[in-house]
Amino acid sequence: MAVKIVEAAFDPWQELPAYQxxxxxxxxxxxxxxxxxxxxxxxxxGDEVNGMHLEHYPGMTEKQLEKIIASAQxxxxxxxxxxxxxxxxxxxxxxxxxxxxxxxxxGDAFDASRFIMEALKFQAPFWKKEYLQxxxxxxxxxxxxxxxx
Amino acid sequence: xxxTVHYFASLKETLGRSDDQLSITDAITVRxxxxxxxxxxxxxxxxxxxxxxxxxxxxxLVADDDKVAFFPPVTGG
Numbered sequence: 731m732a733v734k735i736v737e738a739a740f741d742p743w744q745e746l747p748a749y750q751x752x753x754x755x756x757x758x759x760x761x762x763x764x765x766x767x768x769x770x771x772x773x774x775x776g777d778e779v780n781g782m783h784l785e786h787y788p789g790m791t792e793k794q795l796e797k798i799i800a801s802a803q804x805x806x807x808x809x810x811x812x813x814x815x816x817x818x819x820x821x822x823x824x825x826x827x828x829x830x831x832x833x834x835x836x837g838d839a840f841d842a843s844r845f846i847m848e849a850l851k852f853q854a855p856f857w858k859k860e861y862l863q864x865x866x867x868x869x870x871x872x873x874x875x876x877x878x879x
Numbered sequence: 880x881x882x883t884v885h886y887f888a889s890l891k892e893t894l895g896r897s898d899d900q901l902s903i904t905d906a907i908t909v910r911x912x913x914x915x916x917x918x919x920x921x922x923x924x925x926x927x928x929x930x931x932x933x934x935x936x937x938x939x940l941v942a943d944d945d946k947v948a949f950f951p952p953v954t955g956g
Binding site for chain 2: 768784785786787789790793794815826827847850851852853854855856857858859869870871872873
C-alpha cells in the first residue's frame with residue numbers, strides 16, 4: 731500500500747507498472763487491477779479554465795488517505811493499493827490523481843477503487859483554486875457526489 | 880497550555896494568516912478555540928475542524944500541545 735503526494739507532473743502509466751513491479755508479493759497473485767485517473771479539464775461550471783493551484787494539509791492528507799485505504803481493505807479482499815495525488819500548480823490535461831487497486835478478482839478491485847476515490851473526494855484535505863481564462867480566480871466550493879451524477 | 884491553530888485555503892485568505900498560537904488555562908472545545916482566535920467572526924458555514932490531523936466535531940475538547948485546524952469543505956481528486 732502506498733500514498734504519494736507529488737508537486738511535479740506525473741505519468742500514471744509509468745507510476746502503475748513501476749509500483750506493481752516493486753511489490754514482489756503481487757507477482758502471480760493478482761487477477762484484477764482497477765485504475766482511476768482524474769485529469770484537469772479546461773472547463774468547469776461553464777467557464778474556461780487555464781490552470782489550477784492545489785493546496786493540501788501536509789501530514790493530514792497522507793493520514794486520511796491511509797485510513798481510507800485501510801477501510802477499503804476491511805471491506806474488500808485487496809492485495810494492494812496505490813494513491814498518487816498532485817499538489818501545487820497544475821495545467822489542463824495533466825493528471826491530478828491516480829487510484830489503483832490490485833485484487834485476485836474484479837469485483838473487489840472495481841468496488842474498492844470506486845470507494846477509495848469517492849472517500850478521497852470528501853475526506854482528504856485538498857483544496858482547488860481555479861485560474862480562469864477571463865483572468866479571474868476562484869476556490870472550488872465543494873465536490874459533488876460521484877454516485878449522484 | 881498551548882494550542883496551535885492552522886487555517887487553510889479560502890479560510891486562510893479571508894483571515895489573512897495561516898497560524899495562531901493560543902495560551903489557555905482551562906480545557907476548551909474546538910468551537911471555543913475558534914471564538915478565542917477570531918472573536919469578531921462567527922463560525923463560517925460548512926467549517927471543518929481537525930485536531931492532530933483527525934476530523935473532530937466542534938464540541939471536541941482540546942489538550943495541551945494539540946494542533947487544531949480549520950478549513951472549508953475539501954475539493955481534491
